[in-house]
Amino acid sequence: MDMDWKRNSQLLMIIFGIIGIMPLFFGxxxxxxxxxxxxxIWSVVxxxxxxxxxxxxxxxxxxxxxxxxxxxASAIISAKFSVPPIFAVILAGxxxxxxxxxxxxxxxxxxxxxxxxxxxxxxxxxxxxxxxxIGRAIGTGGSRGILTIAPMNILGYTFNSSDPVPYFYLMFxxxxxxxxxxxxxxxxxxxxxxxxxxxxxxxxxxxxxxxFKYKLIVFALTSFITGMIGGFYAHYVGMLSTRMLGIDLFxxxxxxxxxxxxxxxxxxxxxxxxxxxxxxxxxxxxxxxPIILGAMVIVLVLLLPDGIVGLIQKxxxxxxxxxxxxx
Numbered sequence: 626m627d628m629d630w631k632r633n634s635q636l637l638m639i640i641f642g643i644i645g646i647m648p649l650f651f652g653x654x655x656x657x658x659x660x661x662x663x664x665x666i667w668s669v670v671x672x673x674x675x676x677x678x679x680x681x682x683x684x685x686x687x688x689x690x691x692x693x694x695x696x697x698a699s700a701i702i703s704a705k706f707s708v709p710p711i712f713a714v715i716l717a718g719x720x721x722x723x724x725x726x727x728x729x730x731x732x733x734x735x736x737x738x739x740x741x742x743x744x745x746x747x748x749x750x751x752x753x754x755x756x757x758x759i760g761r762a763i764g765t766g767g768s769r770g771i772l773t774i775a776p777m778n779i780l781g782y783t784f785n786s787s788d789p790v791p792y793f794y795l796m797f798x799x800x801x802x803x804x805x806x807x808x809x810x811x812x813x814x815x816x817x818x819x820x821x822x823x824x825x826x827x828x829x830x831x832x833x834x835x836x837f838k839y840k841l842i843v844f845a846l847t848s849f850i851t852g853m854i855g856g857f858y859a860h861y862v863g864m865l866s867t868r869m870l871g872i873d874l875f876x877x878x879x880x881x882x883x884x885x886x887x888x889x890x891x892x893x894x895x896x897x898x899x900x901x902x903x904x905x906x907x908x909x910x911x912x913x914x915p916i917i918l919g920a921m922v923i924v925l926v927l928l929l930p931d932g933i934v935g936l937i938q939k940x941x942x943x944x945x946x947x948x949x950x951x952x
Contacts (some may be wrong), residue, residue, distance in 0.1 A: 633808055637891055641801050650792050654683020658789040659906055662861065665793075665800040668897035669854045672807050672890065673847040679888030680811060681843045682823025684737060687728060687744035688878065690751045693869050695721040695852025696859040697755065700774045701764040703860070709778045713734040714856035721852020722845045723855045726944050729844030733837055748875075770866030777860045784860075792861055799857060805892060810846065811890060819843060821941055876918045877904060883925045895933055902947075 644661070667847040674688040699717035702708050708716065728747055732740045754760055761767040777784040777795065784791050810816055818839045821829035830836055857864055877900060885896025900918075907914045929936060 631810075633891070634805075635807065637801075637804055637894075640891060640894055641797070641804070645797060648793055652790050655787070655789055658755050658793055660901060662789060664794045664901045666854055666858055666861075667878065667901060668894040669800050670851050670891035671878050671897055672804060672887070673851045675882055675885075675887060675890060675893045676807055676810065676819075677843050677847045678883070679890075680816060681819040681840070683732070683840065683843065684741040685732075685744040685844075686741050686845075686875075687747045688723075688746040688847070689870065690744075691721045691725055691848045691851045691876050692749060692855040692858070693755075693867075694724060695855025696865050696869070697765055697771070698852065698857030700859045700865055704771075705764055705781050705803055710775055710860045711779055714853055716790055717859075718849045718853030720930075721855065722849030722866035725848025725852075728848075729841050732844070732928045733840055737754045739743065746869065751905065752870045755867050760783045766865075768867070770864065770877065771859075772864050774859050774863050774865065777857075777862065786861075786863065796857060796861075799854065800894075801927060803854070804894065806850070815839065817840060846900060873915050876915050876922070877901075880918050880922055882932075883922050884929075884932055886929075886935040889934040891948050892932045892934035899933075935946050 640834065640939055644846050645667070647661055651661070670688060670692055677685050677688075695717040698720040699710070699713045702716050702720075703710050703713035728744060732743055735743065747891070756768045757763045765771065776786070777792065779795075782791075784795070786792070799894075811819075818829070818834045821832070821834050822836055822839060881893055881896040881900045883896070884899050885892025885894065904918070906915065910917065931939070
């Protein structure tokens with residue numbers, strides 16, 4: 626919260642500038658390009674989680690659920706209604722955003738751990754719903770999942786997993802747009818309202834800040850973006866299963882936030898590239914990987930409570946200004 630809009634924007638441009646030229650060096654190596662695409666995907670999902678938890682102070686554990694909802698929604702909309710994948714991805718964002726509002730409504734009168742319990746319950750309920758009769762009726766494929774999903778297609782050009790560079794730049798565009806939207810929200814009066822409600826909801830309400838309005842806004846916005854990225858993921862990987870709702874992804878996203886710094890945007894973007902690369906290095910360890918990542922969360926919380934970006938902000942000289950700064 627020591628960096629103003631200009632410095633945050635410059636930092637984002639530097640980060641994305643470096644990321645954007647990586648295909649020049651690794652474009653012929655599909656494995657590395659796949660890792661870079663996954664880094665971009667999880668950077669947006671983690672940034673949305675950081676917005677709702679780190680800035681708005683709402684301890685929501687439903688981010689993975691909205692990602693999965695968006696994934697399945699895009700795949701089903703594309704297959705059942707013959708909607709082009711690029712439009713199915715956008716519609717999936719609206720589906721996830723609508724469900725995000727529905728989940729947010731009962732959370733309006735709750736605080737802290739109770740919101741975490743409600744949103745985590747959504748996460749837990751989603752798997753049996755997708756596997757059960759309701760899921761099979763709408764086209765989730767039940768316990769088998771969806772095995773064939775149409776690849777992305779834009780203006781007659783069909784993306785191919787054997788050439789991941791076009792997928793990379795499409796995801797790169799989505800990541801840049803999502804990140805600057807999140808930054809704009811943080812720096813707007815919405816961001817001020819989120820922080821006011823986080824610090825003291827009762828005092829903020831006395832000043833005229835509507836907890837009802839802003840909590841629904843943050844639930845809807847983060848769910849929409851997360852669902853849209855989930856839709857992209859579905860068309861990129863070409864298949865879906867409820868294994869995404871396992872502990873691995875949840876722990877990975879938590880490690881991303883801890884490494885980058887909770888409430889230290891764009892820490893989630895930095896954390897995603899470090900975490901995903903580390904996750905790939907630990908893949909030979911199989912089932913021990915989530916255990917090691919979980920242990921890392923504990924160690925990092927103790928050693929770097931504000932994450933890497935928080936550490937950088939402490940080292941960098943603070944800009945003296947009388948203006949209230951958000952990030």
